[in-house]
Amino acid sequence: MNGFLFTDKLSDIDLDLNELSQLEAERQARRLIMIPSESIAPKAVRQLLGSPFVNLYAEGYPRAETRTQTQAEILDLPTQLGYYRRYGDLRYYKGVDYVNVVEALARRRAAELFAANTLAPEDLWVNVQPLSGAAANNAVYTALIKPGDTILGMNLLHGGHLTHGSPVNRSGMWYNALHYTVDPETECLDYDQIAKIAEENHPKVIIAGYSSYPWIPDWNKFKQIAESVGAYLFADVSHIAGFIAAGLCPSPVGIADVISFTTHKTLCGPRGAVIITHNKDIGEKIDKAVFPGEQGGPHVNTIAAMALTFELAKSDQFKALQAQTLKNTAALVEAFQKNGVRVPYNGSNTHLMLIDAKSFRGLDGIPLKGDMAARILELAGIVANRNTIPGDASAFSASGVRFGTTWLTQRGFVETEMVSIANLITELLRATTPYLLCAQVGKKTHAKVDFETLMNVSMRVRELADSKPAMDPTTVRHGLPHYVYLDDEYEGEQAAFELSGEKVRSYLIDLLTSDVEALERGESQPTLMHTSMGDVSGVLTCLDPNTFVLTVPAEKAGLAASWMNSISDGYICYDPDICHQIPGPVRILPAKPITPSQLIGDPICIDKPYFVGMPKPEEVQKPALPEFTWQEPEDQPLKRTPLYEVHQALGAKIVPFAGWEMPVWYSSILEEHKAVRTAAGLFDVTHMGVFQAEGPNASVFLDAVCANDILTLELGESLYTHFLDPQANVIDDLLIYRRAPETYLVVVNAANEAKDWAWLNAVREGKVLVDPDRPWVRAPGRKVILRNLKDPKEGADMRADIALQGPKSREILLKLVEPADARQILRLNRNQLCEVKVAGINVIVSRTGYTGEKMAFELFVHPDQAVALWNALMQAGEPLGLKPCGLGARDSLRTEAGLPLYGHEMGGELNLGVGEAGFLIFVKMNTTWFIGRSAFRERERNRTGVVVRFRFNEKNVRMAHLGDLVVDDKGKVIGKVTSCAIDQDGWLTGQAFIDLKAAKEGNTIYIYQSTSDKPQKPLAELTIGDRVILPTAATILPRFMK
Secondary structure, three states, X not given: OOOOOOOOOHHHHOHHHHHXXXXXXXXXXXXXXXXXXXXXOOHHHHHHHOOHHHHOOOOOOOOHHHHHOOHHHXXXXXXHHHHHHHHOOOOOOOOOHHHHHHHHHHHHHHHHHHOOOOOOHHHOEEEOOOOOHHHHHHHXXXXXOOXXXXXXXXXXXXXXXXXXXXXXXXXXXXXXXXXXXXXXXXXXXXXXXXXXXXXHHOOOEEEEOOOOOOOOOOHHHHHHHHHHHOOEEEEEOOOOHHHHHOOOOOOOEOOEOEEEEEOOOOOOOOOOEEEEEOOHHHHHHHHHHHHHHHOOOOOHHHHHHHHXXXXXXXXXXXXXXXXXXXXXXXXXXXXXXXXXXXXXXXXXXXXXXXXXXXXXXXXXXXXXXXXXXXXXHHHOOEEOEEEOOOOOOOHHHOOEEEEEOHHHHHOOOOHHHHHHHHHHHHHHHHOEEEEEOOOOOOOOEEEEEOHHHHHHHHHHHHHHHHOOOOOOOOOOOOOOOOOOOOOOOOOOOEEEEEEEOOOHHHHHHHHOOOOHHHOOOOOEEEEEEEEOXXXXXXXXXXXXXXXXXXXXXXXXXHHXXXXXXXXXXXXXXXXXXXXXXXXXXXXXXXXXXXXXXXXXXXXXXXXXOOOXXXXXXXXXXXXXXXXXXXXXXXXXXXXXXXXXXXHHHOOOEEEEEOOEEEEEEOOOHHHHHHHHHHOEEEEEOOXXXXXXXXXXXXXXHHHHHEOOOHHHOOOOEEEEEEEEOOOOOEEEEEEEEEEEXXXXXXXXXXXXXXXXXXXXXXXXXXXXXXXXXXXXXXXXXXXXXEEEOOOHHHHHHOOEEEEEEOOOHHHHHHOXXXXXXXXXXXXXXXXXXXXXXXXXXEEEEEOOOOXXXXXXXXXXXXXXXXXXXXXXXXXXXXXHOEEEEOHHHHHHHHHHHOOOOEOOOEEOOOOEOOOOOOOHHHOOOOOOOOOOHHHHHHHHHHOOEEEEEEEEOOOOOOOOOOOOEEEOOOOOEEEEEEEEEEOOOOOEEEEEEEEHHHOOXXXXXXXXXXXXXXXXXXXXXOOOOOOOOOOEEEEEEOOOOO
């Protein structure tokens, strides 16, 4: 028996991981990797990482005397083993005979490599156990200072590091972190400023060393500053350790009190870290801070690999590598500057440099952002990272792109090729158009690149990468989905691609000219794909609703694959409207060509509202469809919900609402309002409309009739959205819930149920106008199955909504479910749903609501079981403070929360749109088409007002009503009230539509209560004894309740 050893090769036991490893090796060979924090570890280093040392757990350190031993003495194994066996050591685990030797050797080699400024290796205290640079830096703080002490490091946005006092890092949370910056003019360190900050604040530690500042610090100046205030000088040289080791830049060893660095950047070793000091007392504190202070057992395999790295760093080859790295950086900087690209910090004398992405601008001068630039570069095969530069306000909106030259220098790239790379980067980014996402002006930018330029640059990048050796040469060169090029060759006369995924139907509808949704399983149609480099004809075959095969001529296959892949990626220009974004991503794989015996339909369907390269409206002669009209039925009898008799028994006040007899309150609005905010409230919302969209075209149809992005919904998620008419007027606001892969609940307002149902069916049947610019087109998704789940003919599938809202609502629900269902409910995040049994009743449980409560649920139940569910909830919830709540509290809660009511904050007499209501985030303007898109964009361009939330400055004032005038402090009318109700604290809170210029949080506005229904006499007609309405002051609150 061979025991239980796993001796098989990776390729024999885990094909998936083996393939991933091979793919990563291929990526590193075929891409130009320019991440400054990365390098190629030598084969021997990687061999040690996978050596038997990986098996050990060796808490503790080698004997102290080994710190001053030479390498020969450390490697005198008979002597070392003799001491170990006779005296043991301080490690907590035995079996570390050779671990002691390896760690002592790594420490000695590091000391020999970094000894400088008259210090000998024996003068240095080295710790090689930190698992990373962050762990090393935290250990330094732990050793030297206490929580709350002041540290001074470089601002992260100007080039510092997270562990130098960033507020999101432990160093900024535990310590009083202050920061210095660069001079705004020179963008270089201002030592006088640093000295001034130090003098004013007397930090305990001053940190020198950076992650993106590209110049070597002046260690002596930093030492003078530190000594002047009695601070420790801590040098983090992670990025420049290789140059220090090669003697190409000044060393802080012997100057700084503590030095830390990682071994995987310019040192080109494993992912480990080192701490060095020339002060024995500090060294002993560092050892204790690393272990047991920061971490447990060290990674002995990494320490062994570090020992080899330090030895390799003494070689002439390593020194030549470092020298060439510096030359390459200088060439890269010079080439960018010659190209007119701004280089922050005005250069570099290390391995890293940055460019200012704002050097590239698009429409209306909109600047390119670092993240967009880095993404587009990666599409072309150049790997870099976004980075902040001086002037940036946030790491989430970085303007810079950071490049490093170590990796490419290791592969043999020299100055001329760096110039070529700089030229390629410049060419690509000049072909990139940054733009503001529609309806989010000033908030978020995106970018798209010219397709032909992207293809040409990517092929030249491929040639550069292929021209140099790689550490792991690959014998297999993968194509789709990993790599695709314009000049890829395909055998035979035809080539084919399989396209699949949940968004593939929408993707193909927009990409191809043919009537994609007409295809049933097994059917084929002729089609055409318009690209910016020519048309590609083909045949599209439907394998199943979410899988298609496109067969094209082989000579066009490279173009077809590149175009489809680029559209899926989402970063190429393909339409004059740059905000257009075809749904994606989709899976694209090579397939066998299909030659069908029969083709269905024409290659071009002009009835589609959008496809890439569609003809201009004036080029099409087709009659316009009629506009949708709706007339509310008159004199309809009031309807009653399944819970009507329950409300009567509870003594509710019943009022007409939206054609229903509904409870407005049971006790009082304020009491019910407070119950929801402190415990829970139960609402009858069974009058709401509940539709269901089903089938493969359900998401396609809903995405066309809704303003929000239905295609983003994952299974078990919901979202808030709107039906817009072609002029962008709000037909209704609603919620959509994805129950199953092809099943969506559509819950609409009770007052609009009949209108919404008529609208959806008219759109589905292609009977009404959906696009004024192309008045003949039909919305996609016409094969969707629409069902009204309030209709008795739906039988067991009928659903009605009961809302359970408030902080104790989940606790109440959990009392009525089995453990397995309870786990599902507990896993629900906001806007998620599940289907469980509550009190033995089948219920769709959605964590949504209309009260502003974070813990809130809507429960969809069969109407026949609504009473049983209501009673069960009340019985379980009354001990926890649950109260039945009427429409009055529902309105006051949503008003307090800043939520809209159709007819007030949307639609209604003011005809407010989604933008006016302040709900732009729920409109998917970065898509190709939905009903009302074009008009909505125009409406947003001209919009002058927005709904705000306000609260009167005093209690016991008159209620405001819909239409009441709002004025500013100069008496100018700036808007009208849309809603008002009492809040949980007894204040009157409301919403009003006012001018954008006045809609600033904290502003004071003045409201004329009752002007909507009690008009005043003209001032000229007033006589003594007449009364005039005086406005009441109110303050604008944050848009939504926190």
